[in-house]
Structures are given as structure tokens and as C-alpha cells.
Amino acid sequence: MKLPSGYRYPQGGFKGRHVLEMEKCTGCSICQYICHNITGAIGMVPVEGTFPRNRKGIFPQVDYGLCVFCGFCVDACSFNALYMSQEYELSTYNRLQLIYEPRLLATPPSASGHSHFIVTKNDAYHQEKSGTSSRT
Numbered sequence: 001m002k003l004p005s006g007y008r009y010p011q012g013g014f015k016g017r018h019v020l021e022m023e024k025c026t027g028c029s030i031c032q033y034i035c036h037n038i039t040g041a042i043g044m045v046p047v048e049g050t051f052p053r054n055r056k057g058i059f060p061q062v063d064y065g066l067c068v069f070c071g072f073c074v075d076a077c078s079f080n081a082l083y084m085s086q087e088y089e090l091s092t093y094n095r096l097q098l099i100y101e102p103r104l105l106a107t108p109p110s111a112s113g114h115s116h117f118i119v120t121k122n123d124a125y126h127q128e129k130s131g132t133s134s135r136t
């Protein structure tokens with residue numbers, strides 16, 4: 001399975017977890033405003049540091065326990081600071097680990113866009129082209 005490249009309007013693509021390009025983000029909060037009436041998955045939170053384009057130093061944080069991956073926040077960002085990656089295996093046993101704070105959102109996606117679904121006699125799992133795998 002080859003997943004299409006990350007989603008950013010109008011290019012289309014796969015809607016996995018978001019990637020935040022912090023150097024482009026102005027902290028305008030439009031993504032939060034758009035999400036507010038969908039799921040309320042985005043909160044704006046402060047990040048320590050100096051950001052020339054973002055003097056308030058606030059950035060989006062996404063709660064994947066709420067997000068429905070509609071992509072409207074990406075569409076609404078006028079500064080191309082958000083896109084959605086091919087990274088889709090986000091499940092965890094800890095609810096708090098579904099909350100991605102800005103610096104975590106800013107980390108490059110681990111998924112390559114190439115994924116194989118491996119089925120054995122006792123198991124089934126996805127395997128990235130790079131060789132990393134995740135059990136289902």
C-alpha cells in the first residue's frame with residue numbers, strides 16, 4: 001500500500017496526524033476557531049522561546065481523542081503552517097498520550113508513506129518500508 005503524500009489544501013493527500021511548522025505559525029488561532037464547532041480538539045498553548053512571526057508564543061495543540069481528521073484546520077490556515085502526514089497509527093493505552101503539544105506536532109512524521117500489512121498465522125501488523133513495524 002502506498003499512501004498519498006500528506007494532506008494540505010488544495011493538493012489533497014492522506015489525512016494522518018498533523019505536522020506543525022512552527023516557524024510559519026503566527027499564533028492567529030484560526031485553526032482553533034474552525035475546530036471549535038467540529039470537535040474542539042485544538043487548544044492554543046504557550047511555548048517557551050522566541051518566535052519572530054509569533055510574538056504571543058502560542059501554538060496549536062491537538063487532542064487525538066477528539067479529532068475526526070476532517071482537515072478543516074489545515075484548510076483554514078492561511079500561513080501553510082499545518083499539514084496532515086501519512087502517520088496514522090496513533091492508538092495508545094494512555095488517554096493523555098493522545099494530546100500532542102506543539103513541539104510534538106512539530107516533529108517529522110515517522111511514517112514513510114509506504115506500508116505493508118503483514119498477516120501471519122498468529123498475528124497481523126503494519127510494516128513501514130523502512131522496516132519499523134507496529135502491532136495491531
Ligand code: SF4
Nearest residue numbers: 025026028029031077
Ligand atoms: S497553525 Fe495556522 S491557523 Fe493555526 S495558529 Fe498557526 S498560523 Fe494560525
Ligand code: SF4
Nearest residue numbers: 035067068070071073
Ligand atoms: S482535523 Fe478537524 S477535528 Fe481534527 S483538529 Fe483539525 S479541524 Fe479539528
